[in-house]
Amino acid sequence: MNDNKSSENRLKQMVERLKESEHRITPQRYAVLRVLCRSREHPSAETIFNLLAPEYPTMSLATVYKTLNLLKKRGEVLELEFSELGNRYDGNKPYPHPHVICTGCGTIIDPSMLDLEEITSKMMAETGFRITSHRLDFYGICPACQEK
Amino acid sequence: MNDNKSSENRLKQMVERLKESEHRITPQRYAVLRVLCRSREHPSAETIFNLLAPEYPTMSLATVYKTLNLLKKRGEVLELEFSELGNRYDGNKPYPHPHVICTGCGTIIDPSMLDLEEITSKMMAETGFRITSHRLDFYGICPACQEK
């Protein structure tokens, strides 16, 4: 879980922005936002659903997906695409950043930010692309898995 | 398509390595290897299948997937995981390297190599992970799509 202050601020920000764009804050939707803001594990849709199911018996996976897609469309969540691991979501830092992923247990953590500006400029010059986003993943074995 | 010399060398290398590990070179398998070596478009499984279907009427998608998984297991092909775009494969450079991806048309190109050694070292020191691989993707709009 996240430290309380920053995750609560992020939650308020998400709610505020949704309200501004005429979106309703339902209990289910609020619950999904809460999980996204309070977790740092880059949860999958199913993880979010499983966390909420006990407290919200009528919650459905479809609602989780619909909420994630809404947030994705509005740039409020970053989707990490994996076919094996399943897609994972980051609501705290909804902008491209590096990740370190354990190929043993699927843990995903955020290392401190790297400066990718220079690399991006070189890319644009070389390829002629208008670069809008990026993804940098490091794969390896996490400390916990190394001890197994 | 690739330049003939290097793609034919890569093809021979793939065949040689499969033979060394007691794998049979069937016409279907050879055809998949050939497409992987001759294309630089990072094709999907279905793209490979569609390219070969006319020439090999009995070819099946299952065989393409089985061949790709065999090559992946042996480190002869790099799999790029996308949920929206579908997984894409690179048989020419089966080691982690940067990609530039057009979010308009799905084109994937390889920019010239960047030095990621230093970044990787920093990652390991900071996270305690034993880093084994990485993925660096830049997303943007390719020159062709910019003119549309």
Add this chain to the structure above:
DNA sequence: TTTCGTGCAAAAGCTTTGCATTAGC
């Protein structure tokens, strides 16, 4: 001749969609 590979069809995951019901605002 003995495996191994192929290819069909079915299954398995994950994600999306249609639609009637429910509930924000």
Add this chain to the structure above:
DNA sequence: GCTAATGCAAAGCTTTTGCACGAAA
């Protein structure tokens, strides 16, 4: 009260699997 959101079930995709047949070495 109007309209958007929910949630069930069904459908859609991509990828994998089981198994009988066919072919490589």
